[in-house]
Amino acid sequence: MDFGQLQLFSQPNDMLTQGYEQLSSFKFDEAEFIFGQIDRSFNDHGADTDKALLSAAYWKTVFSRLESILDSEKIFYLYNQLNRFEFSNDWGDQKLWSSLISFITGLMIEQGVFYINQEIAMSDLLLQIGKRQMAEQSLTAHISSSPIDTPARFRLAQLQWKQKQKGAALQNYTLGLLLNPENVPFNYLECDKTQSLIQNHEIEMVPGYGWIAGILPLMAVPDNVIPLNEKHGSALECYRLLRAAEKASKKQDIEATVNYRKALKAGWPTLYDEYYALISKRVQPSFY
Numbered sequence: 001m002d003f004g005q006l007q008l009f010s011q012p013n014d015m016l017t018q019g020y021e022q023l024s025s026f027k028f029d030e031a032e033f034i035f036g037q038i039d040r041s042f043n044d045h046g047a048d049t050d051k052a053l054l055s056a057a058y059w060k061t062v063f064s065r066l067e068s069i070l071d072s073e074k075i076f077y078l079y080n081q082l083n084r085f086e087f088s089n090d091w092g093d094q095k096l097w098s099s100l101i102s103f104i105t106g107l108m109i110e111q112g113v114f115y116i117n118q119e120i121a122m123s124d125l126l127l128q129i130g131k132r133q134m135a136e137q138s139l140t141a142h143i144s145s146s147p148i149d150t151p152a153r154f155r156l157a158q159l160q161w162k163q164k165q166k167g168a169a170l171q172n173y174t175l176g177l178l179l180n181p182e183n184v185p186f187n188y189l190e191c192d193k194t195q196s197l198i199q200n201h202e203i204e205m206v207p208g209y210g211w212i213a214g215i216l217p218l219m220a221v222p223d224n225v226i227p228l229n230e231k232h233g234s235a236l237e238c239y240r241l242l243r244a245a246e247k248a249s250k251k252q253d254i255e256a257t258v259n260y261r262k263a264l265k266a267g268w269p270t271l272y273d274e275y276y277a278l279i280s281k282r283v284q285p286s287f288y
Helices: 005-023 030-041 047-066 070-085 091-111 122-128 133-143 150-162 168-181 192-200 205-213 230-250 254-267 268-280
Strands: none
Touching: 005 047, 005 168, 005 205, 030 047, 030 205, 047 091, 047 230, 070 091, 091 122, 091 254, 122 133, 122 150, 133 150, 150 168, 168 205, 192 205, 205 254, 205 268, 230 268
């Protein structure tokens, strides 16, 4: 084996790696210099070097234009450029892609922006580059300030479900359905039984039917929740009565229990029938 030839062959590859390290740090002049050295020094450097030079030139131009763009538009400008650029699966391209996403999410944190558009949230970008813990932290922080953001809450529930934290996930799915049932993102709903409930019942009533079926927990409805419409308000009242009836029953307050159940039967007879079948057996629903 000709080790001299092997070393010569590996040199442009090593330089290419160094160049991408610089490019991924957004040191465009340094990256162009290294890629240019490969181009000038090795006749058979190959298409990879040509592509690297084009990539360095492209992103150098993008970042030079970034300086003249309003801060409020920088995130969207960079994300559009990211989508327009064709990344390969090669190590260098993937490292650059990951660095760009990290840069974009850094800007989002600085500017207090959680969504790029209706489909893409900061947590989605962080998950794309393997930063699961940061994604979960971003969701928790966002939900604390925007509790009725059901798409964000379902994203968090999906993460929890995949980590086998099914109790926490079901609580967030239930809260999402209680607080804002009109904006449920089904692609983040991991619980198949909950999906089946949504197919068989009006979505506003799913939390109640879900508890009766032993699928969802019975939770306190936040006092400051504002009904989206009459149907949502009715569903919230039903759910509160259901929880009140159960609390009274556990306290063995017979009068209150009977009154709450009568109110349920008068206002929501179909749900009450399923509830009555449950309490007749007196088997408490179990969760996952």
